[in-house]
Amino acid sequence: MTATITAFAASPDRGQGLARDMRVRWAFEEVSQPYDVRLVSFAEMKAAEHLARHPFGQIPTFEEGGLTLFESGGIILHIAESHPGLLPDDPDGRARAIAWMFAAVNTVEPPILERSMAWLLERDKPWYEARLPMLDANVRNRLDQLSAHLGDAEWLDGAFSAADVMMVTVLRRLGSSGILQDYPTLAAYIARGEARPAYQRAFAAQLEVFKAATGG
Ligand SMILES: N[C@@H](CCC(=O)N[C@@H](CS)C(=O)NCC(=O)O)C(=O)O
Structure with a gap:
């Protein structure tokens, strides 16, 4: 079906x-x-x-x-x-991949979404310019941590998994922000995901x- x-x-x-x-x-x-x-x-x-x-x-x-x-x-x-x-066959690897799926949507996506929604809905408001540094800092905090975790690895935890589907699609929302230029490790990670057939x-x-x- x-x-x-x-x-x-x-x-x-x-x-x-x-x-x-x-x-x-x-x-x-x-x-x-x-x-x-x-x-x-x-x-x-x-x-x-x-x-x-x-x-x-x-x-x-x-x-x-x-x-x-x-x-x-x-x-x-x-x-x-x-x-x-x-998902990996071994139970521990499977549990870690699922935890990374949650991390993508629950830890990394919220500050990215908050920043892009502010741009979409509030960029003509008088408070937007004052708010932007805080929104950027929250995004960068997560990107610093994610970048440090990824290091030289190709994917989040061993082989490519559903966690990478989630994380790459979450990070792609930053494409037009210019922020990813400061994160070559993450830009390369996204590019690896996008290169998959x-x-x-x-x-x-x-x-x-x-x-x-x-x-x-
Ligand atoms: N947490 C939900 C979010 C779903 C969501 O925000 N979908 C958007 C499109 S990407 C939507 O339907 N927006 C229209 C609306 O909320 O009215 C998920 O990951 O599926």
């Missing part, structure tokens, strides 16, 4: 692959599983049919057989547990949706 995920019919990221269906698409591609996509408008996301899939009216969701899931991390964990290739297939599929929506 082919799973169906939801994605923005018209993504506000303008084809940058930042919407969170990207990480789910990437996970499917890594484990060579096909998937269908149901595109939803902003109005549809807030309507009863979609709220039955996602209590917060967001994307992505996942449906397969009788199972409906929301939360990109939960969806990717389910994919990784259902198909080989995204599975990533490129997922990105191309998401870009097709953007092109179709904009006639580009």
